[in-house]
Structure formats: structure tokens, C-alpha cells
Amino acid sequence: MPFRPALCLAVLCSVFVASVSAQSSPSAQAPVIAADVPSLPYDAGALRVLVPSASTDGRFSVVELTEHPPYRTPAHVHPEMDESFYVLEGTLALEIDGSSHRLAAGSFVHIPRGTVHAQGSADETPVKLLTTLSPGAFEQFFIDRVELAKTVPRSDPAFEGRMLEIVRRYPRWLAPPPAAAAK
Numbered sequence: 195m196p197f198r199p200a201l202c203l204a205v206l207c208s209v210f211v212a213s214v215s216a217q218s219s220p221s222a223q224a225p226v227i228a229a230d231v232p233s234l235p236y237d238a239g240a241l242r243v244l245v246p247s248a249s250t251d252g253r254f255s256v257v258e259l260t261e262h263p264p265y266r267t268p269a270h271v272h273p274e275m276d277e278s279f280y281v282l283e284g285t286l287a288l289e290i291d292g293s294s295h296r297l298a299a300g301s302f303v304h305i306p307r308g309t310v311h312a313q314g315s316a317d318e319t320p321v322k323l324l325t326t327l328s329p330g331a332f333e334q335f336f337i338d339r340v341e342l343a344k345t346v347p348r349s350d351p352a353f354e355g356r357m358l359e360i361v362r363r364y365p366r367w368l369a370p371p372p373a374a375a376a377k
Contacts, residue, residue: 224249226245226249226250228244228245228256231243231244231258233258233260234337234340235340235343236336236339236340236342236343237265237339237342237343237347237348237353237357238259238261238262238265238267238314238339239259239260239261239262239265239320240259240260241257241258241259241260241336241337241339241340242257242258243255243257243333243336243337244256244257244258244324245330246330246333247327247329247330247331247333248330250330252329252330252331253328253329253330254326254327254328254329254330255326255327255330255331255332255333256324256325256326256327257324257325257327257333257336258282258322258323258324258325259322259323259325259336260320260321260322260323261313261314261315261320261321261323262315262320263314263315263317263318263319263320264314264315265314265315266287266312266313266314266315267312267313267314268312268370269289269310269311269312269370269371270310270311270312270368270369270370270371271307271308271309271310271311271368271369271370271371271372272305272307272308272309272332272367272368272369273307273308273365273366273367273369274307274329274366274367275307275327275328275329275332275366275367276304276305276306276307276327276328277304277305277325277326277327277328278302278303278304278305278325278326278328279297279302279303279305279313279323279324279325280301280302280323280324280325281297281298281299281300281301281302281321281322281323282299282322282323282324283299283320283321283322284299284315284316284317284319284320284321284322285297285298285299285315285316285317285319285321286301286303286313286314286315286316286321286323287313287314287315287316287321288303288311288312288313289311289312289313290303290305290309290310290311291309291310291311292310296316297316310371310372331367332364332367332368334364335360335361335363335364335367335368338360338363339357339360342356342357342360
């Protein structure tokens with residue numbers, strides 16, 4: 195496997211998250227190695243679960259997301275989860291608290307819980323992100339989307355309803371922006 199500086203940075207960030215979390219958890223830590231993790235297609239692109247939360251006692255998880263244009267997430271918040279992106283390839287378009295950003299490969303952003311944001315590819319090429327979720331468990335949302343994509347394409351009229359069913363399973367991790375939730 196070739197040396198990948200971006201992966202090294204992500205692992206260091208994950209270790210930081212784990213070490214901060216470990217200060218409040220006396221349980222023993224086991225090393226986590228991610229090798230030959232398959233890429234799974236889903237409605238927005240592709241997913242690789244590099245570090246499942248089960249490997250970290252739920253403290254964090256790390257996923258690699260490839261988001262294909264023109265996909266963009268709707269504005270949302272993570273009520274009980276912090277999210278960080280390291281842009282591996284492409285350019286990330288990020289709307290965060292009303293500001294627009296274009297983040298090239300090599301950029302990093304940390305999004306604290308409760309922060310309104312939306313993201314996707316900034317142009318006609320896919321954007322690949324190394325994403326750290328803390329605490330972990332939200333990777334299951336993406337796994338559910340992989341399963342949905344196996345049976346219902348995004349273009350199918352039934353897709354939106356099925357996707358909303360998935361979103362509703364994760365109210366701790368995914369919610370509309372506060373203004374949208376009040377309507």
C-alpha cells in the first residue's frame with residue numbers, strides 16, 4: 195500500500211479524538227488497522243468504513259466518502275456528533291453557518307455538533323473526503339444508504355420516501371436546521 199499523507203493526517207486526528215475520549219474512559223484501547231476495506235456504492239457516490247465505531251467502543255468512526263456531482267446534502271445539523279472532513283481529492287463545496295467555502299484537496303474542516311452545514315462536490319468532478327464522526331455510530335446511516343441504493347435508484351419516485359425513513363432512524367445524529375425544524 196503506497197504512503198498516503200492524507201490517511202496519516204486522518205489517523206492522527208482520530209488518535210487525538212480517541213485520546214481525548216479515553217481520558218474519560220478507563221477501558222483498554224486496542225489498535226485499529228484498516229486495510230483492504232471495500233468501496234460500497236450508494237446514492238451519492240461511494241463509501242468505505244475504515245474505522246467502525248465498534249472498534250473504538252463508540253468513541254469515533256472514520257469513513258471515506260466519495261460524493262459525485264451534482265449531489266449536495268441538504269442543510270442539516272448533527273445534534274450529538276462532531277464531524278470532521280479532510281479533502282483527499284477534488285474540491286469540497288461547504289456551506290457552514292451561512293458562509294460558503296471551496297476547500298481543495300489537502301483542506302481540513304471540523305464541524306462541531308449543532309452547526310448548520312451542507313456539502314458536496316464544488317464542480318463536475320467527485321470529491322473524496324476522509325470523515326471522522328465523534329462519537330461514532332453514524333456510519334450505520336451510510337450503510338443503510340448503501341442497502342437502499344441496491345434496491346431503489348435515486349431517480350425512482352419511491353427513493354425520497356425511503357430515504358426519509360432512513361433519516362428518521364437517526365435523530366441523535368441527523369436533524370434539519372433549527373429554523374427548518376420550527377416550521
